[in-house]
Amino acid sequence: MKRIIKIFRILFILFSVIFLIAYFSLINAWKYDFTENELQTYFSEIKKSENLPDLFYKYYDLDNNNSLETKTGEYLFKSIFASEISRRPLSFWLARQMYIPKMKNRTFINRIRIELSLAMKIEKETSQKEQFNYTLSTVDFVNNQIGVKNASKFYFGKEIAELNENEIASLIIMIRNPALYNPKRRPEKLKAEVEKLLKK
Known part of the structure; x- marks a missing residue:
């Protein structure tokens, strides 16, 4: 019994280490194709977008299954484990628009990884409403x-x-x-x- 517990502990530690390595690799993947200055310029544009009347946020959420409340991590979790999937967060769309000029030099897997990384970075630096304001301005x-x-x-x-x-x-x-x-x-x-x- 002690041996089984020991094996489980080792496996738990191993999977935890693998998860952490994969996570930190993902959140920093944007660095392959972008500099911090490039991203900060983009984030400044997003933040400068004018606010919209509250009804815009209300009806967008109603039409898109509360996607203004959903972030990348939650979206991915729901995609894997939930039967009802919400629309992709706006950060995905913004990441895709930003990455299109550079993605031709990357494999499909790397494109997905860098887009996810960009989406998470966008969410860290800007609010969902700011993303929405910017999206509607473009x-x-x-x-x-x-x-x-x-x-x-x-x-x-x-x-x-x-x-x-x-x-x-x-x-x-x-x-x-x-x-x-x-x-x-x-x-x-x-x-x-x-x-x-x-x-x-």
Whole structure:
């Protein structure tokens, strides 16, 4: 019995060491392709993005299964162990956008590892709301409208602060696919999705 306990202890220590090595290797993987200064410049851009009305955060969370509350570690855990998976955190999208110019020189496994590392670094340096503000300032809403401010003026003729609940929900739905859910091209399709979102 003592021998079995001893074996379990050794295995536990071994797995703990392997886990720690893998973890620290992952969180620092971004260093293969980026400098700290490069990342800090990017983080400054994210932090400078203007805040949005609270309803934007509310409806984005409702439409994306509380993804503003989900971080990379929790997302990965749910992906492996939970039956209901939330949408990827915004940090994944931001990491992908930042990494696209450099990823062609890496293998698939290394791309995934560095993207995960970047996502975790983004979460460490910026808040979920800051990430959301920045994402909406860069989204292409088609018709040459980049960012939610321009989209608000183009599609509704209003400043962001003047939008009503229905219009905010419309812009959140448009993030999914701005060409498909477009108030000028397919107003009925967008309206149906907005009604579903407002009922949640």
